[in-house]
Amino acid sequence: xxxxxxxxxxxxxxxxxxxxxxxxxxxxxxxxxxxxxxxxxxxxxxxxxxxxxxxxxxxxxxxxxxxxxxxxxxxxxxxxxxxxxxxxxxxxxxxxxxxxxxxxxxxxxxxxxxxxxxxxxxxxxxxxxxxxxxxxxxxxxxxxxxxxxxxxxxxxxxxxxxxxxxxxxxxxxxxxxxxxxxxxxxxxxxxxxxxxxxxxxxxxxxxxxxxxxxxxxxxxxxxxxxxxxxxxxxxxxxxxxxxxxxxxxxxxxxxxxxxxxxxxxxxxxxxxxxxxxxxxxxxxxxxxxxxxxxxxxxxxxxxxxxxxxxxxxxxxxxxxxxxxxxxxxxxxxxxxxxxxxxxxxxxxxxxxxxxxxxxxxxxxxxxxxxxxxxxxxxxxxxxxxxxxxxxxxxxxxxxxxxxxxxxxxxxxxxxxxxxxxxxxxxxxxxxxxxxxxxxxxxxxxxxxxxxxxxxxxxxxxxxxxxxxxxxxxxxxxxxxxxxxxxxxxxxxxxxxxxxxxxxxxxxxxxxxxxxxxxxxxxxxxxxxxxxxxxxxxxxxxxxxxxxxxxxxxxxxxxxxxxxxxxxxxxxxxxxxxxxxxxxxxxxxxxxxxxxxxxxxxxxxxxxxxxxxxxxxxxxxxxxxxxxxxxxxxxxxxxxxxxxxxxxxxxxxxxxxx
Amino acid sequence: xxxxxxxxxxxxxxxxxxxxxxxxxxxxxxxxxxxxxxxxxxxxxxxxxxxxxxxxxxxxxxxxxxxxxxxxxxxxxxxxxxxxxxxxxxxxxxxxxxxxxxxxxxxxxxxxxxxxxxxxxxxxxxxxxxxxxxxxxxxxxxxxxxxxxxxxx
Numbered sequence: 001x002x003x004x005x006x007x008x009x010x011x012x013x014x015x016x017x018x019x020x021x022x023x024x025x026x027x028x029x030x031x032x033x034x035x036x037x038x039x040x041x042x043x044x045x046x047x048x049x050x051x052x053x054x055x056x057x058x059x060x061x062x063x064x065x066x067x068x069x070x071x072x073x074x075x076x077x078x079x080x081x082x083x084x085x086x087x088x089x090x091x092x093x094x095x096x097x098x099x100x101x102x103x104x105x106x107x108x109x110x111x112x113x114x115x116x117x118x119x120x121x122x123x124x125x126x127x128x129x130x131x132x133x134x135x136x137x138x139x140x141x142x143x144x145x146x147x148x149x150x151x152x153x154x155x156x157x158x159x160x161x162x163x164x165x166x167x168x169x170x171x172x173x174x175x176x177x178x179x180x181x182x183x184x185x186x187x188x189x190x191x192x193x194x195x196x197x198x199x200x201x202x203x204x205x206x207x208x209x210x211x212x213x214x215x216x217x218x219x220x221x222x223x224x225x226x227x228x229x230x231x232x233x234x235x236x237x238x239x240x241x242x243x244x245x246x247x248x249x250x251x252x253x254x255x256x257x258x259x260x261x262x263x264x265x266x267x268x269x270x271x272x273x274x275x276x277x278x279x280x281x282x283x284x285x286x287x288x289x290x291x292x293x294x295x296x297x298x299x300x301x302x303x304x305x306x307x308x309x310x311x312x313x314x315x316x317x318x319x320x321x322x323x324x325x326x327x328x329x330x331x332x333x334x335x336x337x338x339x340x341x342x343x344x345x346x347x348x349x350x351x352x353x354x355x356x357x358x359x360x361x362x363x364x365x366x367x368x369x370x371x372x373x374x375x376x377x378x379x380x381x382x383x384x385x386x387x388x389x390x391x392x393x394x395x396x397x398x399x400x401x402x403x404x405x406x407x408x409x410x411x412x413x414x415x416x417x418x419x420x421x422x423x424x425x426x427x428x429x430x431x432x433x434x435x436x437x438x439x440x441x442x443x444x445x446x447x448x449x450x451x452x453x454x455x456x457x458x459x460x461x462x463x464x465x466x467x468x469x470x471x472x473x474x475x476x477x478x479x480x481x482x483x484x485x486x487x488x489x490x491x492x493x494x495x496x497x498x499x500x501x502x503x504x505x506x507x508x509x510x511x512x513x514x515x516x517x518x519x520x521x522x523x524x525x526x527x528x529x530x531x532x533x534x535x536x537x538x539x540x541x542x543x544x545x546x547x548x549x550x551x552x553x554x555x556x557x558x559x560x561x562x563x564x565x566x567x568x569x570x571x572x573x574x575x576x577x578x579x580x581x582x583x584x585x586x587x588x589x590x591x592x593x594x595x596x597x598x599x600x601x602x603x604x605x606x607x608x609x610x611x612x613x614x615x616x617x618x619x620x621x622x623x624x625x626x627x628x629x630x631x632x633x634x635x636x637x638x639x640x641x642x643x644x645x646x647x648x649x650x651x652x653x654x655x656x657x
Numbered sequence: 658x659x660x661x662x663x664x665x666x667x668x669x670x671x672x673x674x675x676x677x678x679x680x681x682x683x684x685x686x687x688x689x690x691x692x693x694x695x696x697x698x699x700x701x702x703x704x705x706x707x708x709x710x711x712x713x714x715x716x717x718x719x720x721x722x723x724x725x726x727x728x729x730x731x732x733x734x735x736x737x738x739x740x741x742x743x744x745x746x747x748x749x750x751x752x753x754x755x756x757x758x759x760x761x762x763x764x765x766x767x768x769x770x771x772x773x774x775x776x777x778x779x780x781x782x783x784x785x786x787x788x789x790x791x792x793x794x795x796x797x798x799x800x801x802x803x804x805x806x807x808x809x810x
Contacts, residue, residue, distance in 0.1 A: 235676065235711060344781060360766060375759075383759070384700050384753065385753050386698070386706070388697075388751055389751070521680070602680070
């Protein structure tokens with residue numbers, strides 16, 4: 001019964017979303033306030049209906065209702081409760097429902113917090129949101145219905161893929177989806193602005209918090225996914241340039257560019273058309289990602305069971321929304337007149353360089369991702385594009401960004417002098433050079449990439465220091481500190497995010513260039529050296545989990561006489577899913593992780609053992625979290641919180657038109 | 658990354674245990690490290706999208722052994738790769754070649770950067786120029802200069 005209610009709520013949500021797409025838009029065109037006012041309640045009720053539907057599906061998973069096909073395929077009575085709940089979105093249909101839930105949540109938020117928006121703009125924004133919602137609800141109802149029943153329910157289910165039975169599943173997809181879908185808000189604002197033919201500073205101020213929110217969720221989602229891969233897959237890889245990873249990375253790159261260009265719109269009323277284009281592209285790449293994950297046209301390690309019908313449907317959604325928005329852009333972009341002008345050297349130019357590097361790097365990732373498909377269709381040439389290409393093609397852009405960033409961040413608006421702006425950086429430059437030399441000397445010059453990465457990281461963090469120091473102005477230490485504490489949160493957010501970029505670079509470079517690896521057969525009782533440590537395989541034992549059995553090793557790590565850690569890497573066998581997983585044991589640390597994996601028993605006794613030292617691995621995720629925290633600080637800035645009051649006036653102005 | 662409940666397709670792999678097995682490693686550390694580097698650029702053909710260094714499929718194991726055999730026999734890196742490509746096709750290379758139409762792939766990034774930079778430069782320059790003209794007349798500028806010069810510095 002509850003399942004039927006959920007199914008019914010989903011169908012009703014589709015009807016409401018369709019109304020939300022059409023009626024307010026007609027109202028906005030005709031200037032009919034009654035029709036426009038329908039948008040808000042429609043958005044709210046669409047959200048609650050999808051939430052009911054999601055609740056019903058969760059209920060079916062939690063109670064192991066095996067009359068539902070989806071539950072049979074992805075659950076089991078013995079599965080731990082956490083994964084019964086998280087398993088709701090551990091599959092195509094359920095994850096799509098989560099997608100739509102996030103989408104309708106943003107729509108409802110736009111209504112709840114959007115009382116200060118001009119009525120016409122709000123109606124159009126919510127109408128675009130409604131259209132996106134209707135499209136995805138249709139995709140669910142017609143090709144991927146999670147509520148399909150089975151005529152003869154089995155006694156138990158097939159269990160969830162063991163690799164997904166991890167706390168990562170509970171957090172990673174929801175954050176990622178909040179990010180992907182959050183970009184639909186920027187898209188909706190862009191389309192609404194194009195229809196109105198007007199983009200001003202106020203528009204920039206409305207669109208930026210939504211972009212910031214989406215960006216920070218995407219950042220958290222990607223960081224967590226990377227961490228999950230690091231500990232789950234058993235060799236400490238954290239990024240594979242897999243198409244599905246790229247699918248999350250491309251919107252992130254564009255959203256990062258959008259975040260920065262929206263500042264220019266807000267503060268200087270320049271780069272308007274460009275910002276609109278980025279807002280369209282950011283969500284466009286979100287949809288491209290959805291297509292890649294769900295269509296199966298591009299081979300990926302991830303990806304759901306693919307189905308051509310779903311692929312075609314998503315492609316149609318992509319074509320209608322992005323194609324439509326771009327056509328609108330081509331027709332209307334000319335009307336968006338730039339007000340603020342800037343000279344060749346200015347903060348604006350710095351942000352243009354940022355945007356150029358980010359968008360072109362996204363383009364490179366995009367080309368690399370679709371190239372196998374292109375080559376196959378056009379020249380019947382079966383080829384692969386993998387990590388070596390992406391590393392070579394992407395890295396120059398990341399390096400360029402890191403070099404330009406600290407200077408661009410302190411340039412004055414409108415007009416600047418490079419020589420004067422560079423002056424305070426003398427100390428930072430010296431520090432950077434010293435760090436590079438130190439890294440080169442300490443590591444014996446095995447790679448040039450390592451010292452370069454360290455130099456960039458130090459340069460970025462020192463650049464943030466210079467920026468903050470300049471903000472303190474002059475005077476006594478007390479006066480300077482006083483000014484520092486009174487800095488707007490947006491400034492702190494910027495400092496935090498930019499420093500986080502440096503910290504992440506440091507983590508990535510250390511992890512990839514200075515990791516120590518050891519693969520060998522180890523007898524029980526035997527010890528071996530791993531860098532400065534000695535590792536001993538003390539013993540093996542059998543353990544039983546709720547839905548698996550495990551072979552657990554006890555390994556003692558010592559340094560000289562002192563015990564560093566006792567770690568328990570394991571191999572798990574999931575009999576129901578018919579799969580085995582390795583569970584690496586990690587001793588994390590500020591200076592590096594000790595990472596142990598135990599494998600199969602060998603002929604002639606002993607076990608295959610892989611051990612790693614991963615220097616400064618933690619810093620990679622710390623950097624990601626710092627970026628996200630920077631986003632949060634920026635989002636809590638006063639100008640967004642008090643914006644409500646300030647914009648009353650403009651609402652009146654528009655209403656009086 | 659792992660967007661989504663992602664890793665589903667790993668179901669194809671029997672046991673995600675250890676990729677490189679201890680018994681297949683070469684005694685000579687220089688040769689072994691060359692083998693490791695090369696195998697990171699070779700695709701495991703039966704896997705979804707993994708290199709043979711990370712994959713523990715049997716085919717990946719066979720390829721790793723084959724690669725090591727070639728290196729032990731005295732092949733250079735390029736010869737060993739050519740040997741494997743001759744048998745398994747271009748699809749096995751994770752690092753696409755720079756031949757033929759692949760030049761478009763490799764050239765796309767630099768070309769887009771140049772085009773974008775040129776576009777940004779020309780737009781900025783045009784705007785800046787029209788702004789300068791719109792700003793002050795020569796007469797006004799001279800007045801401003803005179804006023805500034807009078808300021809006690």
